[in-house]
Amino acid sequence: MSESVNLIIDTDAGVDDAQALMLALGHPNAEVAAVTTVGGNVPLENVIPNVFEVLHVMGAEGVPVFPGAREPLLPGPREHAKTFHGEDGLGNYQPRAARVTPQSEPAAVAIGRLARERPGELTLVALGPLTNLALALRLEPELPRLLRRLVVMGGAHTARGNTPRWGAEFNFYYDPEAAQMVAQAAEELTMVTWETTLAHPISPEDYRRLAGLGTPRARFFADITAHTLASLAKFGYQGLLVPDPLAMVAALEPEAIAAEERHRLWVETCGEHTRGQSLLDYGRSGLEPNTRVVTALDRARVLESFRRALAG
Template structure:
């Protein structure tokens, strides 16, 4: 069993990741922590609470986290990608539950201590909460089973600049701090998530076979798929679809053998034209510039078995849906 916290900024693809985690029989979702990103953090918290209720787990703890990046000014929220409400402008009813009193960072630390080395954190938004948790408890990296991050890109072009992925650009200083700590960490970025497309046929399967969960994901995905269709970001297929970003990070937790990784000290460029760029010394070279020295190695996914990962996602939600 894999106890996990999902650190999230829901987000249509975040909703897919949460549904997948709740449905997978080997995952125990112990809570959600929220962060600014796709939407303001208050909306992210509302969405997380609403998704928990809609997915049939109204008592799931949700802890609200960071409102702003560590250093830089906040970027605009991408309403054109996820809708103004973050969930495709479907306008779900407000949740009845409230967030817990703890901050996201405090909740992560508490659960890491309680689970005594068994907790995995899956971070699918900006990494501000992890950086704040690290500041509160510098020993946190040694208390986790693993940290899986959806963010960054190495060889694949970025989705918010030619070199940057959205989560890392939203708080590059936090991303660099987190990758500088000695976690058992793996980065699942655009190098793999741009290869795995959920087509409308796949999403129809969820709508028709995965109960209320599938219907919610179908409805929320309409705005998101339209964005991908208009931009060509999921091109190369005969039908409309979207990239399976955040759920791929959850898939890594239960099926790491389906991914191919490189490893090396990693930095995230914090400022300037390269802000948000993930850089990794994958060859172990000694460079003139020493910024990658005395940094722990991070694993970064570069390839995956596309059909197996996509089937894992679809089959899990269809066969083990919560409701």
């Protein structure tokens, strides 16, 4: 079993974010110090209750939740991801948790404060647009050196995107300026990309086994993923794509990373088709690599992380 991991989870609380939260909350060696919220998959007014719903299902109502950025750093047209996540971001799930009010401290302030209070201890796992992290960097420029690790679900390392800008993955597309700020400030960033997501679906057979575990957590998993499965099938995908859970496994159990590449990272902020695209230097910049691009994970460990979280 991996060593203890202390987490800040920054999330736009769609269906796969919910699963990633469940993996963290169900891991025996993980402590979730805080959840920070950001608009992205759905508006912030949906994100916050979605987080509380997951905390309720997992019996973790004591985890503090901090409200973050509603909008990207710069104005402009964006599309939420309701096609895959449902109108509410949880697959049109009927909530059962009591309504809970988040902390008053803004997410960016909380990230910097927690990092200062616990230098070298906290792993920040970013599952949504990087707006909160960019704001936190402005407030606390030492943030990259205060964190133990930074793990990001984002980017498309071969420019196979999933947004109206063909080369851009959703989280970087939604706030390219924030992604670029984080990429330039990072000294060591672990990135799980869209192509890695496509290479690691949960098969229909494994999905049925997980959804059929018979626990309240497994029933919640089945309820929130039904809409996403149907949407993925319309686009020709087999099984369930789990981008945020893959990033969470990489954060919780680094030994589950089976293959990676090391590069310097930039994020394009211009271009009709390329704004939000992640760019890797392949050694040509002359700069030290600052990004571990995860290209493969141990599938058995990913499935075991799901089984453990859902069986509890």
